[in-house]
Amino acid sequence: MPNHKVTEVVLLACGSFNPITNMHLRMFELARDHLHDTGQYNVVKGIISPVGDAYKKKGLIEASHRLEMARLATANSDWITVDDWESLQPEWLETAKVVRHHYEELHAEDHNKDDVDTVKHGKKRRIDENHSESSRHQKRKDGPQLMLLCGADVLESFAVPNLWKQEDIAEIVGFYGLVCITRSGSDPYKFIQQSDDLWTHHKNIHVVHEWITNEISATHVRRALRRGHSVRYLVPENVIDYIREQRLYSAESERKNSDIVLAPLQRYTRASSSS
Numbered sequence: 474m475p476n477h478k479v480t481e482v483v484l485l486a487c488g489s490f491n492p493i494t495n496m497h498l499r500m501f502e503l504a505r506d507h508l509h510d511t512g513q514y515n516v517v518k519g520i521i522s523p524v525g526d527a528y529k530k531k532g533l534i535e536a537s538h539r540l541e542m543a544r545l546a547t548a549n550s551d552w553i554t555v556d557d558w559e560s561l562q563p564e565w566l567e568t569a570k571v572v573r574h575h576y577e578e579l580h581a582e583d584h585n586k587d588d589v590d591t592v593k594h595g596k597k598r599r600i601d602e603n604h605s606e607s608s609r610h611q612k613r614k615d616g617p618q619l620m621l622l623c624g625a626d627v628l629e630s631f632a633v634p635n636l637w638k639q640e641d642i643a644e645i646v647g648f649y650g651l652v653c654i655t656r657s658g659s660d661p662y663k664f665i666q667q668s669d670d671l672w673t674h675h676k677n678i679h680v681v682h683e684w685i686t687n688e689i690s691a692t693h694v695r696r697a698l699r700r701g702h703s704v705r706y707l708v709p710e711n712v713i714d715y716i717r718e719q720r721l722y723s724a725e726s727e728r729k730n731s732d733i734v735l736a737p738l739q740r741y742t743r744a745s746s747s748s
């Protein structure tokens with residue numbers, strides 16, 4: 474038996490989840506299988522982090538509903554969870570800040586242990602508000618690794634001028650790691666190969682090829698709902714019941730935020746589809 478270390482991993486997916494679809498859930502399963510197949514990782518947890526209302530994306534319904542739907546969708550999963558921290562922030566947060574928050578949460582136990590060690594051994598270790606800053610640049614020896622999970626559209630949006638901060642991309646792929654699921658029309662391998670910045674960290678970017686191509690998108694689901702069409706087998710049953718009970722996704726909800734400055738990735742989507 475080879476004697477190598479298996480790293481525990483927590484997968485974090487950020488997005489609108491407006492609404493959550495079966496493909497969002499599949500992303501987690503695909504990523505976990507892929508990482509397990511490498512023999513180097515053991516995925517212990519998945520976190521869905523819906524974006525807050527301040528994202529102001531067209532048609533984005535209230536975070537409370539998006540969270541509830543994500544909770545219903547993951548109710549029977551023994552490893553995928555939903556976290557409301559990002560959605561409760563009054564301002565839109567860059568994804569790097571969300572990843573940092575979850576990294577710090579995951580290693581909070583280590584921090585507490587450090588506090589105890591400091592008291593026990595009387596060491597003059599400085600544990601203050603800068604602790605999180607230093608821990609970010611100093612990989613913790615224990616505890617799971619946090620990786621950002623996304624579809625190839627998000628990876629490709631890294632190249633959109635003025636969308637992502639370069640230092641945020643470097644931190645996400647350089648320090649944490651990224652798992653990227655292919656989407657039809659995307660070529661993440663080529664994209665990484667052609668970017669010097671991403672190539673530098675290509676060992677931290679795990680591209681998962683989805684062979685059973687599945688183009689479910691939340692936009693298509695909302696459109697079908699507005700037209701009174703079935704979304705059965707695209708969205709979990711209990712989420713469909715919730716949408717019906719709460720009367721979500723109408724022509725009116727789709728107009729939400731349409732008169733406001735576009736959300737960052739939507740600006741990109743609009744620009745690329747109109748070109």
Ligand SMILES: Nc1ncnc2c1ncn2[C@@H]1O[C@H](COP(=O)(O)OP(=O)(O)OP(=O)(O)O)[C@@H](O)[C@H]1O
Nearest residue numbers: 488489490496623624627656687688689690691692
């Ligand atoms: N069919 C899919 N294949 C691969 N990744 C996907 C797919 N659908 C969504 N994702 C990924 O899920 C994450 C959350 O996405 P998001 O909530 O924006 O869903 P979406 O279906 O792309 O939404 P919308 O259609 O409203 O833009 C993103 O990383 C996105 O790339």
Ligand SMILES: O=C(O)c1ccc[n+]([C@@H]2O[C@H](COP(=O)([O-])O)[C@@H](O)[C@H]2O)c1
Nearest residue numbers: 487488489524567568569636637737738
């Ligand atoms: O951190 C950034 O600079 C950044 C720029 C563009 C998009 N994002 C995040 O990417 C996700 C995109 O979601 P969506 O629904 O617009 O495809 C969402 O969680 C955004 O907060 C993040």
